[in-house]
């Protein structure tokens with residue numbers, strides 16, 4: 001099956017393109033290279049351009065009339081930057097996606113798989129969230145994701161578009177062949193920070209927030225190996241019409257996580273076990289906007305996608321460490 005992947009030069013998009021290929025499908029990448037590196041596109045069919053460029057979309061579909069679904073991952077994704085640049089975030093994520101969805105519908109390309117985020121959920125006492133739990137998107141970035149969910153839900157009611165909305169939990173790790181991974185120069189997320197501390201690029205790893213109402217006071221997340229996440233997309237694409245029929249609605253939201261909550265301290269312990277050495281750790285107050293966190297209830301993904309994660313936290317940590325060693329070769333920087 002041919003699948004249009006917007007944002008296919010990015011971290012998750014490049015790994016998903018690989019998972020599609022391994023399952024015998026053909027990704028067609030559309031990416032502006034706003035952030036994603038050209039090296040991650042490799043030898044795939046590639047259109048460099050913007051998701052809101054309707055003429056380009058028409059050309060892509062004209063040249064690939066057999067595209068059967070679109071995975072829409074292209075977005076601006078940096079939470080603190082979204083606070084500084086709300087116009088750019090709402091324009092690029094919301095307004096441009098609206099153009100993309102409308103043009104896809106015009107072109108009769110009506111199956112859309114959308115990358116949403118677990119950061120939408122309000123904090124719950126037991127931290128386990130189902131798709132029907134309350135939402136409280138804490139940043140402009142998260143609010144763009146919620147708006148896009150709503151746009152897709154409304155368009156799916158009014159038009160032929162059909163949407164599977166995947167709420168990703170916390171992707172970590174890299175491509176299994178170490179061909180792509182996290183490419184930010186200074187990764188701000190917790191595992192990237194740990195890898196930097198382990199490789200001596202920082203003097204210590206700082207736990208931000210140790211008084212949260214979790215079992216050890218540190219934030220809780222559901223870390224999913226990016227390869228498992230990529231496989232969930234393949235499954236959703238292959239079962240698209242079945243999923244929509246079973247959901248008995250023109251759009252459906254599905255959590256994509258492991259179903260296991262891991263605290264920051266637990267992550268540090270697992271990291272040290274895989275790395276084989278202690279990493280110096282400091283403690284600090286939470287940063288503004290830091291959420292306690294959540295982990296996924298995975299009943300719906302098991303039922304509708306017939307999919308579960310297969311790789312462990314340790315697998316993901318090992319893959320992130322290996323990518324840390326390899327990435328200079330591919331990216332040209334540490």
Ligand SMILES: NC(=O)c1ccc[n+]([C@@H]2O[C@H](COP(=O)([O-])OP(=O)(O)OC[C@H]3O[C@@H](n4cnc5c(N)ncnc54)[C@H](O)[C@@H]3O)[C@@H](O)[C@H]2O)c1
Pocket residue numbers: 006007008009010011012013030031032033034035036037049050051052072073074075076077092096115116117118168169170171
């Ligand atoms: N990484 C995470 O932790 C995480 C968690 C939840 C959801 N998501 C979502 O998953 C998707 C992929 O995330 P990622 O981590 O791979 O991010 P990424 O930044 O690596 O990839 C996004 C890609 O989109 C491209 N892009 C941005 N704006 C574009 C535009 N207007 N037109 C064409 N291309 C454009 C960028 O060049 C980049 O290659 C995003 O939608 C993100 O919001 C990510």
